[in-house]
Amino acid sequence: MQLRRNHAIEVAAAKASISRATAYRIESDPRLPSQKKQPRGRRRPDPLEPIFETEVVPLLKAAPGIRAVAVYDEMLRRHPDLHEGIRRTLERRIRSWRAVHGAEQEVIFRQTHEPGRLGLSDFTDLSSLGVTIAGQPLDHILYHFRLAWSGFEHGHVILGGESFVALAEGLQNALWSLGGAPHYHRSDSLSAAFRNLDADAKADLTTRYEDLCAHYRMTPTRNNKGVAHENGSIESAHGHLKSAIRDALLMRGTRDFDDLAAYRAFIDEIVGRHNARYLTRIKAERAHLRELPERRTTDFEEVVVTVTRSGGFTLRQVFYTVPSRLIGHRLRVRLYDDRLELFIGGTHLLDLQRARADGTGKRTQVVNYHHVIHSLRKKPMALLHLTYRDKLFPRQEYRRSFERLLDRLSDRQACKIMVGLLALAHDRGCERELAEELARILDAGELPDATALQRLFGPATVEMPAVRVHLAPLNGYEALIGTACAGEGA
Numbered sequence: 001m002q003l004r005r006n007h008a009i010e011v012a013a014a015k016a017s018i019s020r021a022t023a024y025r026i027e028s029d030p031r032l033p034s035q036k037k038q039p040r041g042r043r044r045p046d047p048l049e050p051i052f053e054t055e056v057v058p059l060l061k062a063a064p065g066i067r068a069v070a071v072y073d074e075m076l077r078r079h080p081d082l083h084e085g086i087r088r089t090l091e092r093r094i095r096s097w098r099a100v101h102g103a104e105q106e107v108i109f110r111q112t113h114e115p116g117r118l119g120l121s122d123f124t125d126l127s128s129l130g131v132t133i134a135g136q137p138l139d140h141i142l143y144h145f146r147l148a149w150s151g152f153e154h155g156h157v158i159l160g161g162e163s164f165v166a167l168a169e170g171l172q173n174a175l176w177s178l179g180g181a182p183h184y185h186r187s188d189s190l191s192a193a194f195r196n197l198d199a200d201a202k203a204d205l206t207t208r209y210e211d212l213c214a215h216y217r218m219t220p221t222r223n224n225k226g227v228a229h230e231n232g233s234i235e236s237a238h239g240h241l242k243s244a245i246r247d248a249l250l251m252r253g254t255r256d257f258d259d260l261a262a263y264r265a266f267i268d269e270i271v272g273r274h275n276a277r278y279l280t281r282i283k284a285e286r287a288h289l290r291e292l293p294e295r296r297t298t299d300f301e302e303v304v305v306t307v308t309r310s311g312g313f314t315l316r317q318v319f320y321t322v323p324s325r326l327i328g329h330r331l332r333v334r335l336y337d338d339r340l341e342l343f344i345g346g347t348h349l350l351d352l353q354r355a356r357a358d359g360t361g362k363r364t365q366v367v368n369y370h371h372v373i374h375s376l377r378k379k380p381m382a383l384l385h386l387t388y389r390d391k392l393f394p395r396q397e398y399r400r401s402f403e404r405l406l407d408r409l410s411d412r413q414a415c416k417i418m419v420g421l422l423a424l425a426h427d428r429g430c431e432r433e434l435a436e437e438l439a440r441i442l443d444a445g446e447l448p449d450a451t452a453l454q455r456l457f458g459p460a461t462v463e464m465p466a467v468r469v470h471l472a473p474l475n476g477y478e479a480l481i482g483t484a485c486a487g488e489g490a
Contacts (some may be wrong), residue, residue, distance in 0.1 A: 001030065048093060051075060060094065064103045068094045098120060113233075116288025118148040119182035119218075120234040123162045123173055129246060132256045138263070143170030144241065148233040150281035152178060155241065155271045157264050159338050160356055164208050166337050168299035171212070176296070178282075180289025181216040188223055208298075215297040217290050234433050244270050260338065301335040311372050315340075317357035318364050319388065321371040322350070367391040373419075373426045380419040384411055397435040398422070401448050408447060420450045430457045 003012035004027070013023035029036075048056070056077070059071055068091040075090070076082055123141050132136045143156040143166055154174035158166040167187075175181050213220045248270050249255050257263040275282060307312040307329050312321040315333060322331075322342065331349070334341040340352040355366045369376075372392075376382060383389060383402075393399040401421065406413035408448040421438075425431040434457060441448055 001026070047082060048090060051079065052093060054245065056090070056094070060102075063156065063269050068349050091408060092345055113148040114288075115285040116151045116180075116182055116290075118184045118186060119145060119174075119232075121145050121167065121174075121185065121187045122238065123158065123166070124238045124242065126157075126242065126245070128241075129249060130255050131249070133263065134258060135256060138260075142241075142267070143167070144234060145171060145174035146234045146237050146286060147178075147182060147282075150285040151237075151274075151278045152282045153237065153241065153271050153274055154178070155267050157260070157267060159260075159354070162336070163207065165299060165301055165335060167209070168212055168297075169337055172296050172299055175292060178289070179292070180286055181218055181292060182289060183219060185213055185218040186221045186223065212297060215293060224326070241271070241274075244274070244367070270299060282318060299336070300341075303333050303335065305333055306330050306331055311375070312367075313428055314363070318355045318366060320352050320366045321368050322352075324375065325372050365391045369394060369422050370426055376419050377423055380415040381412060383415045383419060392422075394425070394431055395435040397438040397442070398425075400442055401438050404442060404447060416450065417450045421448060421453065424450075424454060424457055428457050428459075433457065 001014050007015065009023050009027060010020055013020050016023070027235075039353070056071060056075065059066065059074070069087070069411070071094065072087050072090050075086075076084070096296065116466075122144050124144055126142050127139055131140070139159075141158045141162070143158050145154040146152065154170075154177055156170040156173055158170065160166060171185070210219065245267065248266070259265065305315055307313050307322055307326045309327060310319075310329060311324050312319055312334075314320075320340065326344070326349070329344055332343040334343070335354065339354050342349040342352065353366060355364055357364055367388045369392050383392075386392065390399065393402070398418075398421065402414065402418045405417055409417070421434065425434050434453065437453065437456070438448055
């Protein structure tokens with residue numbers, strides 16, 4: 001058409017490398033072939049035409065949030081003659097109707113983050129990873145902290161729930177690892193941090209959480225309850241971190257760890273690799289963080305308990321044994337996420353592993369046989385119906401031994417032998433070695449012989465040497481006396 005302005009139609013067609021017939025056709029009708037094509041009409045009747053405007057649209061208006069599949073099921077119920085293949089057509093028709101007539105949707109506003117301004121905390125469940133500690137399943141969650149600008153992350157394995165102790169311990173570990181504190185700290189509506197009494201409450205902080213943030217000069221904030229995307233800077237990071245942990249477990253070849261410390265070191269290594277990739281941004285953001293205070297603040301709960309005549313105390317539906325010399329004393333207990341620290345006055349006594357009752361409300365026990373073995377020696381039959389008998393045995397081999405003894409001997413003999421074995425492990429410090437020997441005996445189908453085991457693990461018998469004393473004759477003393485007298489006379 002450009003060439004046609006200055007040339008005849010035959011010349012323009014030749015220059016454009018098209019035939020003269022095509023040139024005449026374009027000259028008479030310059031529209032594109034796609035513009036000439038008439039839209040194809042329906043080749044079969046619309047199955048939704050009788051029901052869409054009369055039944056589907058009123059249903060969409062009455063229940064704006066209803067799913068398309070629910071409308072599909074309802075239409076099939078009302079009209080059994082409808083073919084099941086209309087589902088996709090109905091879904092597309094509903095989607096198009098909602099685009100024109102539907103309700104307004106919530107808009108996500110992307111935010112511009114400033115260095116040093118915002119840090120976020122949240123918990124995520126890791127039980128689905130199938131991690132075990134010494135062969136036992138580990139039911140745990142992960143405290144996750146992240147800086148919105150640089151992407152610095154910190155993770156801490158939590159054995160309990162989303163408690164204030166877990167939040168305080170994990171947050172402080174993250175801040176001291178980072179070397180500074182952001183100006184604002186954000187979380188979702190954690191019950192450990194917010195009372196959640198009123199959706200419109202402005203001062204809805206728990207006192208402890210408010211004091212924690214004040215100690216680090218952070219302003220506490222939270223997203224709207226139930227709106228997870230407002231915490232998106234850490235919610236999306238949850239998935240990436242869990243995927244990294246899952247991949248690392250697969251490359252490791254096993255999901256079992258020797259102890260909790262080894263598993264925590266494994267998590268720290270994964271998080272450390274992530275932070276190494278953003279080291280430049282993290283260093284740049286550190287300059288904008290608030291300085292840390294001189295010391296950490298409280299990251300535990302403190303309660304006072306009394307040691308009963310049972311040789312322990314009950315706390316949060318868990319019975320803990322302590323040395324019997326503490327019976328009748330009042331102890332200050334500091335509850336951390338994974339341990340208890342016991343104090344009498346200002347003196348630290350010992351640490352105990354923390355346990356938690358199951359969801360059924362049934363009590364559990366944390367028992368150390370070293371605390372009660374001296375009394376059990378005097379009353380061995382108490383072992384037979386002891387409330388915490390299964391928790392008393394330090395290893396499975398001891399429990400199996402007692403079951404074998406009960407099966408083949410009388411109750412009195414079985415209790416006496418079992419208490420003797422526990423006493424032997426206590427006195428000689430041979431708990432592991434004795435357990436290995438018991439396993440060998442049980443696998444051979446034999447019964448533990450207390451006398452033989454006492455000889456094996458007891459103190460070695462040492463024969464006393466015969467001491468012979470040769471006495472000097474008495475006349476020797478007379479000779480000495482005589483010599484002394486002679487000297488005086490001279």
